[in-house]
Amino acid sequence: MMMRFVFAAILALSMPMGAHAALPIQSVTSPGGITAWLVEDHAIPFTALEIHLRGGTSLDPADQRGVINLMTALIEEGAGDLDAQGFANARDDLAASFRFQAGTDSINISARFLTENQAQAVDLLHLALTQPQFDAEAVERVRGQVLANIRSSTKDPETIASDRFDRLAFGTHPYGSSGDGTEQSVAGLSRDDILAAFKSAINRGDIYVAATGDITAADLGILLDRLLGDLPTTGAPLPKRADLALKPGVTVVEFPGPQSVIYFGHDGIKRDDPDFFPAFILNEILGGGRFSARLMTEVRDKRGLTYGIGTFLSPMDHAELMLGQFSSANTTAAEAIEIVRSEWQRAATNGVTAEELAKTKTYLTGSYPLRFNGNARIARILVGMQADGLTIDYADTRNAQIEAVTLDDMARVAKRLLRPDALQFVIVGAPEGLTSTP
Known part of the structure; x- marks a missing residue:
C-alpha cells in the first residue's frame, strides 16, 4: 500500500515563462472563508x-x-436526478472531466473545465459532492469492479509484498491493511x-x-463558495x-516463479523535520531513481542482480517510513539483500562524499524546472504543498534549502536515519538460502 503512494511535496515546480521565473502563487480566501492557492494563466481558456x-x-x-x-x-x-449515464452525458457535454481518488490519507478530487462552461461544470461537480445517488445498480456494478481488482491483487507479488510489509509495520492500524478492503469486507458493505x-x-x-489557469482570484473565491460552501464543516x-x-529481519512469502520481489525498510523522517532536506538528498544518493545511485551501481551495474532498485522517503500523516524495492532471481536474492545491508551500513558509518553531494x-x-508539465500538474503540486504544510514560497526557496545542506549535515543525518540492523525485508518468491526469521 505505502509503496504505491507518491509524496507530492517533493516534486519540483516551474512556470512556462522560464526555468528561473518565480511561481506567482496567490493565496485566495473566499467570502465564505475557504482558502485556496491560485496560479493564473490566461493563455488558454481552461482551468x-x-x-x-x-x-x-x-x-x-x-x-x-x-x-x-x-x-x-x-x-x-x-x-x-441524474443516473450514472445522465451524469456522464452532462459532464461530457460540458467537455469537463472529474476524477475522484481515495488514498491512504486523503480523498483527492480533480476537475478540468473550459472557461465558457465553468459555472455549469462547477454546479455539476457540486451535485456530485452533495447529492450522490449510490443507487443499487451502480453500487453492485462498481462493487464488482473493486472485487475483481482485489482478486487480481492476490496474484500480484508486488502487491502481496507491499501488503505484508504494511501489516508487519502497522498491525491493526488502518495503515496495516489495504484501503481496497478484502473480498469479504467489500462484499458485506451496504448502501447505509x-x-x-x-x-x-x-x-x-x-x-x-488549488487552481491554475484561466480564472481570477475574485472568480475563484466565488467558485469556492459555490462548490464547497454548503459542505459539512466537520x-x-x-x-x-x-x-x-x-521488527528487523526477513519475512519470506512463498510464491511460484523464477524471481523474488523484495520490499524493505524501516522507520523514516517527518516532512517538517529540520533534517528532511539532508535526508532527501541522502535517499537520492543511496537509492534514488538515477543509475548513479549507490544501490543501482552496486546491485545492478556491478553484479547484475536486478534490473532496477530504488528507495524513497514516505512521510505519511500518522507515521514515517524509509522504503525500498527491487526484484532479483531466486538464486541471487540473498546476495542482493546482503549488498543492500552493506550499503546501508557504509552510508550510515561514512556518510557521503563531497563529489556525491555536489x-x-x-x-x-x-532538474527543478523540468518537472513542470502543464497547469493540471501545477495544481496537483500546489495542493500537495498545502497538505504537507509547506509555505507558499516553497517553490522559490526549495533550491536554496538544498544548496544549504553541508557534508556535516549529511554525516549527521546518515547516522540518525540509516539503521541497517533495523531493516525488514519482505520477500515474495522462492528465494534460495533465505527463510523467515522469528
Whole structure:
C-alpha cells in the first residue's frame, strides 16, 4: 500500500515563462472563508482545480475496510436526478472531466473545465459532492469492479509484498491493511455503510484547494463558495498516530516463479523535520531513481542482480517510513539483500562524499524546472504543498534549502536515519538460502 503512494511535496515546480521565473502563487480566501492557492494563466481558456480532503481510506471503520474506496468510486455514478449515464452525458457535454481518488490519507478530487462552461461544470461537480445517488445498480456494478481488482491483487507479488510489509509495520492500524478492503469486507458493505462513509469523509473541515489557469482570484473565491460552501464543516475524527511495530529481519512469502520481489525498510523522517532536506538528498544518493545511485551501481551495474532498485522517503500523516524495492532471481536474492545491508551500513558509518553531494545538488536543482508539465500538474503540486504544510514560497526557496545542506549535515543525518540492523525485508518468491526469521 505505502509503496504505491507518491509524496507530492517533493516534486519540483516551474512556470512556462522560464526555468528561473518565480511561481506567482496567490493565496485566495473566499467570502465564505475557504482558502485556496491560485496560479493564473490566461493563455488558454481552461482551468484545473484540485481538492484534497484529509482522511482517506484511513477513516474506514475496522469492520468495513474498503468502504471509503468504494464510496469514492461511486460519487460520479449518478447524482441528484441524474443516473450514472445522465451524469456522464452532462459532464461530457460540458467537455469537463472529474476524477475522484481515495488514498491512504486523503480523498483527492480533480476537475478540468473550459472557461465558457465553468459555472455549469462547477454546479455539476457540486451535485456530485452533495447529492450522490449510490443507487443499487451502480453500487453492485462498481462493487464488482473493486472485487475483481482485489482478486487480481492476490496474484500480484508486488502487491502481496507491499501488503505484508504494511501489516508487519502497522498491525491493526488502518495503515496495516489495504484501503481496497478484502473480498469479504467489500462484499458485506451496504448502501447505509456507503452513505455513512460519505458523511464521514466529504466535508470542508480539513480541506486544501488549488487552481491554475484561466480564472481570477475574485472568480475563484466565488467558485469556492459555490462548490464547497454548503459542505459539512466537520467529519469523522482522523485516526491516531500509528505505532511502528516493524521488527528487523526477513519475512519470506512463498510464491511460484523464477524471481523474488523484495520490499524493505524501516522507520523514516517527518516532512517538517529540520533534517528532511539532508535526508532527501541522502535517499537520492543511496537509492534514488538515477543509475548513479549507490544501490543501482552496486546491485545492478556491478553484479547484475536486478534490473532496477530504488528507495524513497514516505512521510505519511500518522507515521514515517524509509522504503525500498527491487526484484532479483531466486538464486541471487540473498546476495542482493546482503549488498543492500552493506550499503546501508557504509552510508550510515561514512556518510557521503563531497563529489556525491555536489553532483546530487546539481541534479536536484537543475532538474527543478523540468518537472513542470502543464497547469493540471501545477495544481496537483500546489495542493500537495498545502497538505504537507509547506509555505507558499516553497517553490522559490526549495533550491536554496538544498544548496544549504553541508557534508556535516549529511554525516549527521546518515547516522540518525540509516539503521541497517533495523531493516525488514519482505520477500515474495522462492528465494534460495533465505527463510523467515522469528
